[in-house]
Amino acid sequence: MFETWDVSHWRLIRQETIGADEKYWLADPNDGQAWLFKANNIHENAAGKWSQREDFAEKVGGELAAAMGIPCARIEFARLGDELGCISLNLCPEGWELQTGVVVLDGLLEEYEPGYAAGNKARRGHSLENIRRALEDHGPPPGSDVPDNFDAFDVFTGYVVFDAVVANRDRHDENWAVMRPPPGGGRPTLAGSFDHARALGSTLKEAKITSLLQGEGVPKWCHKGTAWRFEHDPERACPTLVDIASRALRMVAPAVRNHWLEGVADITTMKVASLTSRIPDMSVVVSTFIEQVVMTNRRRVLDGC
Numbered sequence: 001m002f003e004t005w006d007v008s009h010w011r012l013i014r015q016e017t018i019g020a021d022e023k024y025w026l027a028d029p030n031d032g033q034a035w036l037f038k039a040n041n042i043h044e045n046a047a048g049k050w051s052q053r054e055d056f057a058e059k060v061g062g063e064l065a066a067a068m069g070i071p072c073a074r075i076e077f078a079r080l081g082d083e084l085g086c087i088s089l090n091l092c093p094e095g096w097e098l099q100t101g102v103v104v105l106d107g108l109l110e111e112y113e114p115g116y117a118a119g120n121k122a123r124r125g126h127s128l129e130n131i132r133r134a135l136e137d138h139g140p141p142p143g144s145d146v147p148d149n150f151d152a153f154d155v156f157t158g159y160v161v162f163d164a165v166v167a168n169r170d171r172h173d174e175n176w177a178v179m180r181p182p183p184g185g186g187r188p189t190l191a192g193s194f195d196h197a198r199a200l201g202s203t204l205k206e207a208k209i210t211s212l213l214q215g216e217g218v219p220k221w222c223h224k225g226t227a228w229r230f231e232h233d234p235e236r237a238c239p240t241l242v243d244i245a246s247r248a249l250r251m252v253a254p255a256v257r258n259h260w261l262e263g264v265a266d267i268t269t270m271k272v273a274s275l276t277s278r279i280p281d282m283s284v285v286v287s288t289f290i291e292q293v294v295m296t297n298r299r300r301v302l303d304g305c
């Protein structure tokens with residue numbers, strides 16, 4: 001079983017201000033490394049309380065990403081006082097600066113409107129073409145296990161392929177980033193992938209998951225996975241996550257494309273099941289759903305890309 005780390009007594013470094021929910025950077029007392037604590041969202045209404053399990057999505061997502069060779073933040077289950085959630089190990093090396101896609105695209109384009117702006121439902125500017133331009137001259141994340149000749153956009157392509165596999169519709173312009181070294185420290189890089197909290201249906205209640213598991217529910221649900229965080233025409237059907245992955249794979253060299261598709265092909269039901277079986281408190285309903293989502297999307301990516 002994966003362990004749950006008690007971080008209640010870790011020193012608070014600072015609150016993270018980017019993102020929708022409250023999050024804290026904490027220092028591991030053993031080695032001083034910074035981890036971001038993200039609590040699971042608890043919902044309360046007349047019917048009672050229920051907790052979303054973003055920690056499941058983050059952990060399974062992180063482990064699957066690693067298995068596919070996607071550079072990504074290390075995730076551990078964590079408890080802070082009576083709050084349950086996960087911690088995400090800081091991707092940014094000491095002395096470097098992390099800048100999200102909003103900052104990067106703002107520097108590239110005239111009048112870039114961030115995706116969170118109310119007037120930018122079409123996510124204008126947040127296109128694969130602009131992201132590729134923004135990542136020119138950037139290297140892959142430091143220490144990542146990708147072939148030597150891969151550049152930053154080659155790796156970003158891996159992120160959108162991974163998103164299609166895990167049904168992550170949340171790759172907005174603050175859910176990818178670059179990292180800038182201190183002066184004289186070499187070239188900037190793409191940051192490893194982070195924030196997979198909305199993947200794998202983490203916002204669904206268990207009763208809904210149970211009904212999806214009956215009949216054609218899971219494939220239908222997977223087909224509804226749209227890439228709405230990327231530029232699209234709001235008057236037309238939004239491209240799916242598989243469409244965006246396919247588009248990105250057509251923008252890179254055949255060797256890059258084959259590399260990521262081989263990573264997808266290597267996923268097996270056994271591998272996913274051996275992962276979910278190590279998640280404490282995961283019900284059979286949720287683990288079955290996660291296995292079906294990943295295997296359905298694996299097939300969709302291999303057939304559609």
Ligand SMILES: Nc1ncnc2c1ncn2[C@@H]1O[C@H](COP(=O)(O)OP(=O)(O)OP(=O)(O)O)[C@@H](O)[C@H]1O
Pocket residue numbers: 016018019020021022023036038073088089090091092098100170174175177194195196197
């Ligand atoms: N492992 C990490 N290393 C470095 N920075 C990180 C890491 N994880 C998150 N961040 C930074 O913290 C910000 C908020 O974290 P994250 O995106 O995980 O939270 P969130 O509240 O789920 O965001 P959202 O609003 O997208 O749901 C990110 O945009 C990024 O700038």
Ligand SMILES: [Mg+2]
Pocket residue numbers: 019020174175195
């Ligand atoms: Mg985020």
